Amino acid sequence: MSRTSAKPEQTRHDIDLVKRIAQRDETALSELYDRFSGLLQALSRRILGDHEEAEDVVQDVYVQVWNQAGRYDASRASVSTWLSLIVRSRSIDRLRSRAVKDRTAKAAHEENPVTDASPTGEPNVLGDERRARLQAELQALPKEQREVLHLAFFEGMTQSEISESHGIPLGTVKTRTLLAMKKMRAALADEIHELL
């Protein structure tokens, strides 16, 4: 199975961009925006199920990056992971703050995600081939494991919350989540290695 590799030079370049942003270089912010905004929008919308809210989240995150880029620590995470996890976290915060949570749309996203590239055909940070493979790996998980991983990762539910809301023993939730995470970590071993 062929795999698309993230170039280590690109990873270094991303780090350089964040350093330049910390020095108030707006061209670096522009480049970082061009590089990751599509990905981050997709992630936020997957969590929130709303186009406009996702745009708000991504903009807030870029404002935060502009103001606090100096806090980025390259030894803790790659830039792509750093940005993705911030967006995930902010999106989940917003999800939790909603008065009425409509998870139906997101469930539909989970089961039937849109899988093709953007109509502009612009390159994505994560190559289509690799993304398709990741989605296949996610789909290959047993349904029970995929469900808990979805609830924990894209809806930000804690293990206890999943246990309570779905009537599953906490130990079982943890077991399923661990199995799913370990499988995904094993499946992503090559990509993780490239980012370290």
Add this chain to the structure above:
Amino acid sequence: MTKDTESQPHKPTPEEEALLAVLDGADPFTEGGAPGAKRADLEALGLMAQAATPMIGFSRATRAAAKVALFNRLDLPMGQTSGVGSTPETVLPFLKPQSTPVRQSNLVPLALAAAVLLAVGLGAWSGFLMSELKQSRTLVAGLESELDERANQIEVGIGPNDFQQVLFENRRLRHQIGVATKPNTRVCALSAVAADQPMATGAVFLRPDEHVWVIATNNLAKCELGRRYRLWFLGEDGSVMGGELLEHVNGETEFEIASGELPDGASAVLVTLEFPDQFGEQPGGARVLYGERSVEIY
């Protein structure tokens, strides 16, 4: 390996608890982040996040508008930036300087007149080019807007429809066939054991090193309402080592395929037809397929 059975929840080790905690606190911007978070775990989560699908409808034009809004909010100039939101200066053709000096003679007035004519001509040409450029930009903006609209229409129209389902099924099957056709895969032939399904057959492809199995079935009877096929792994003594419901295997089509988690030490495979409301830890429904010998293929 942790068994993939609901009845035997595995007590997480401290390292595994740390891995679970990463999910709850994976925010690199917060002080400290998740306790015990490891770099590899964070990167795995980051990559999973990036597996989110690209956005139809979030085109170059939409992104450019969002970028302009961001830069306005930060009160930053857009002029020197690059990429989707920038508007590069129009570069006009560079005129090479005259290499031969013009002699100072009575030709000077003629040369001046020619220069004036040239300047006027160039000005008119530049004006024409700028006008064309403006029209082109208007056209492109219109097309992008239409593209956005069409993309949104498609998105709304598609929803969870058959097209996406087909794409998804295609990827799932490619993944499962990929597992089944790797080198060193073992295969266990399944034979019919149910009197009412004598033509049913199947094969389980096993990859013990990856703890993965893929089952392919033929001629299974269509599940009656409320029934589901379930696969069981049995030990040498016949004890049940684990079982999973067979998603996508329900007798709807002649050939069906599914996959799941392979427990260690399994020596036989059994497929039964169960009532979901009565799922237990032991096979309780009709036995449909059985196999106990596997051979390495490829």
